[in-house]
Amino acid sequence: MPTRPSCSGPDPGAVVLPWATVDPSARSDAVVRSDNVCSAGFYRLRQLRRVRMSLDTESAATLVHAFVTSRIDYCNVLLAGAPKATTDKLQRLLNAAARLLSGTKKFDRGLSHSQVMYVER
Secondary structure, three states, X not given: OOXXXXXXXXXXXXXXXXXXXXXXHHHHHHHHHHHHHHHHHHHHHHHHHHHHHHOOHHHHHHHHHHHHHHHXXXXXXXXXXXXXXXXXXHHHHHHHHHHHHHOOOOOOOOOOHHHOOOOOO
């Protein structure tokens, strides 16, 4: 039987989601999970870079979203309170995805603000 949100507590109007609580062991799980997401994400970006010239921009953006950004978005509640090093890894992955879509190299200058995807902190 799935767990239901609880409406009891100090503020009866607030809904407390028991699966969304962050404890210290979940934070360490977030670090391990982010390492796995980053390594798998960079692997997928390397694969997409090989076929990028065969894809139009919309198809490439769809594949980047399917393989990279959706994995970062999945269960991102665990990233609340995660160390800065963890969120920096994910930010580098998102920047690499933006570079792949925009066709720029790592040390090219002038990535416009619209081409960089940011992690909310």
